[in-house]
Amino acid sequence: MWCRSLDNLKAISSPHSLVDQPPSKKAEQSILEVWGGRPLQGKVAISGAKNSALVLMAGALLASESCRLRNVPSLADIQSMAKILETLGVKIQQDQDILDLDPTHITKSNAPYELVSKLRASFFAIGPLLARMGVAKVPLPGGCAIGARPVEIHVRGLKQLGAEVYIEHGVVHAYASRLKGAKIYLDYPSVGATETLMMAATLAEGETILENAAQEPEVADLADFCCSMGAHIAGAGTKTITISGVSKLHGTDYSIVPDRIEAGTFLMAAAITHSDILLSPVVPEHLTAVIAKLKSIGFQLTPDAHRGLRIQSKGVHVGTEIETLPYPGFPTDMQALFMALLTLSEGNSVVTETVFENRFGHVPELVRMGADIRIKGNVAVIQGVPFLSGAPITGTDLRATAALTVAALAAQGKTSIAGLQHLDRGYANFEQKLRGLGARVERVQTPISSYQS
Ligand code: UD1
Secondary structure, eight states, X not given: OOOEEGGGHHHHSOTTOOTTOOOOTTOEEEEEEEEOOOOOEEEEEOOBOHHHHHXXXXXXXXXXXXXXXXXXXXXXXXXXXXXXXXXXXXXXXXXXXEEEEEOTTOOOOBOOHHHHTTOGGXXXXXXXXXXXXXXXXXXXXXXXXXXXXXXXXXXXXXXHTTOEEEEETTEEEEEOSSOBOOEEEOSSOOHHHHHHHHHHXXXXXXXXXXXXXXXXXXXXXXXXXXXXXXXXXXXXXXXXXXXXXXXXXXXXXXXXXXXXXXXXXXXXXXXXXXXXXEEESOOGGGGHHHHHHHHHHTEEEEEOTTSOEEEEEOSOOBOOEEEBOSTTXXXXXXXXXXXXXHTTSBXXXXXXXXXXXXXXXXHHHHHHTTOEEEEETTEEEEEOOSOOBOOEEEOOSHHHHXXXXXXXXXXXXXXXXXXXXXXXXXXXXXXXXXXXXXXXXXXXXXXXXXXXX
């Protein structure tokens, strides 16, 4: 039946989600057991993009009427964002992948620290809250496993839009009776800053031009969502975005784009096991850099007319060079996943991480599985090895944990992966999807004391 309350979100999300679970009395943790060496086959369904869904949920705060989001992935992060919006007064109901958000009567403009600290993306609320309410108080999101992740570009931009912004006791306070359009140059094409400023500018007086904006598909998806609510935005997906402010935004019914990083993850799972699988739905143009690298390593990729993408192995796989960059460059979110593949590719590979300062947490764990990787600063040199062997390992962040799972699919014997709270943040029904492709993957509960990685 239609209309489940937010209380049921937790049950709808991964049943194994660790978010908000009380500490287990027996101090148990979830482990993913993977028996490697089995080829994958068949078709896998790609969910809606996590990074779009999170920002669109915050973007719904801009509307004066109810918004419906479709193709929302079932993830712990979505659940966390829903809770934050609920504390602000947004009424939320969910039915499978449809989320209804009614922000008509926002009652609060301050987001609670306990929730914001769980989910960096909740900082997105600052732009819409400020634009709609004239005031926003959002705790600094802080760093995470992959880097310090400051927000000074967001703050500087909001000031340029006329807001008074100051930080006190770890909380960003922002005030403006009505924001005023401005020409803003971003020192770096930050995805979050572009999205925050774009949302804020939709309700500002006059025209805003964002120069050196992020061009990620999720930025374009947010712009399309805002336009469907009556915003005037041009150029999203390019370096220059122009927003003509309007006084009010109305409700909408909007479907989120397919997740290009989830699609990339399944491409890696197929590539490392030399498999032939079909992914759908995908937008191949969002995966241009990923597809180009896979082709140079030795894979065949064929889009079809129905938003499908097939990957096939063509024999020998050779190493390559990768440098992460803002879109349309090679995505940092695919770096760990490609590294897993390169550990088994012939010859040397070089991976340079330029976006985040601490994104090699997967390397010691891959080495534990037999990979040959040396790190110097932000550069990893990988010498391909003939095989990986299963071992107990721990994921340190979302994509690192996905990369370890991909490596485990090709490793000899059993790999036991801890750190699944990261995986549950970003992959909907991951094990079920892998099992559907023929992988042998099992989630088990294990006493922490018996698990030493
Ligand atoms: C988003 C994505 C994340 C992805 C990243 C880069 C979401 C929810 N997350 O994160 O999955 O890995 O884009 O593609 O969409 N920076 C500053 N100052 C700022 C803002 C950013 O120095 O004010 C730095 C960051 O520390 C980082 C780099 O810029 O080193 C890129 O960050 P940014 O593009 O903002 O990433 P996020 O929006 O946080």
